Amino acid sequence: MGNQTLVTEFILLGLSQDQSTRAILFFVFLLLYTVSLLGNMAIIIVTMVSAQLHNPMYFFLRNLSFLDLCYSSVTVPKMLVALLGENSISYTGCITQLYFYVSCCSTECLLLSSMGYDRFVAICKPLHYATIMSNKACHQMAISLWATGFLTSVIHTVFTARLPFCGSCVINHFFCDIPPMLKLACTDTFLNEILVLTVGGVLGLSSFILTLVSYAHIISTIFKIRSTDGRNKAFSTCASHLTVVTLFFGSISFMYMRPTSSYSMEQDRVVSVFYAVVTPALNPIIYTLRNKEVKRALRTMVKKLYSKQEHTPVYFH
Helix, strand or coil: CCCCCCCCEEEECCCCCCHHHHHHHHHHHHHHHHHHHHHHHHHHHHHHHCHHHCCHHHHHHHHHHHHHHHHHHHHHHHHHHHHCCCCEEEHHHHHHHHHHHHHHHHHHHHHHHHHHHHHHHHHHCHHHHHHHCCHHHHHHHHHHHHHHHHHHHHHHHHHHHCCCCCCCCEECCCCCCHHHHHHHCCCCCHHHHHHHHHHHHHHHHHHHHHHHHHHHHHHHHHHHCCCHHHHHHHHHHHHHHHHHHHHHHHHHHHHHCCCHHHCCHHHHHHHHHHHHHHHHHHHHHHHHHCCHHHHHHHHHHHHHHHHHHHCCCCCCC
8 A cells, every 4th residue: 555646636538539539529419418408407497387287297307307407417518628638537526426427327217217106106096196196295205216316326436435546547438437437446346346236236126127017007007998099198108208218227237237347448438428418318309209298388488488578668768
């Protein structure tokens, strides 16, 4: 330990070292981040303003949009700065980024399973929906899943921060994540790997299993509906959420549910771009394109804003 040097900052290697490629990536990711900000903010505003969207389904959708805002804002701004050439990050900044990133990831696992449970109650137990998914119950669920996600991240962050980093300070990634940081540790990381596979696995797997069980009951109930219109309506309310669940859990499982010896940093960076940058931009598009109520509420809100501007008097001095 006497020969080890205290690391005060890391270098984020990023996605490419080619200058022209970095310029292209900068504008692509800036566009995706802008779409993510505008799309998720629009969903948050319209679900708050529109009275017809004041129900549990859109309450959880509003939470998901806010979470996606946090998700992308944790990684993308620093990545954009790194693409412009400033690719260093302080040790404290790296650990902070790691904490909030894992917090958002853990919270999204729980939130997606809660949204699946909400659809299960709505379709399989419609007569008890108002009682089970009451306003109080929804707020308690939201507080619990946010608290669990952020508290779980404390475990991973503490055990990563305690590792000695005495060799290279170059992180072969575009943000501070657990697997690439474990590669830099100059000590055995077996305990950290076990924590990722157990704590993260229990959280992610339990959320995924709860979602699967919810949709197994949902699909079984839908096939019992005699009318075609009824089946189509039931499927349409679940299709958007099921698409988001598949994208999220598929990429997360590939990233974390395997030992670090099998990690390929090139593949992992591509997958990380997908769920940390692309998915937050896709989610609002998926929900608005497949949801007639959200599209109708958005059109109504835009019309009201436009009519207010038209009727605003202009005073001349």
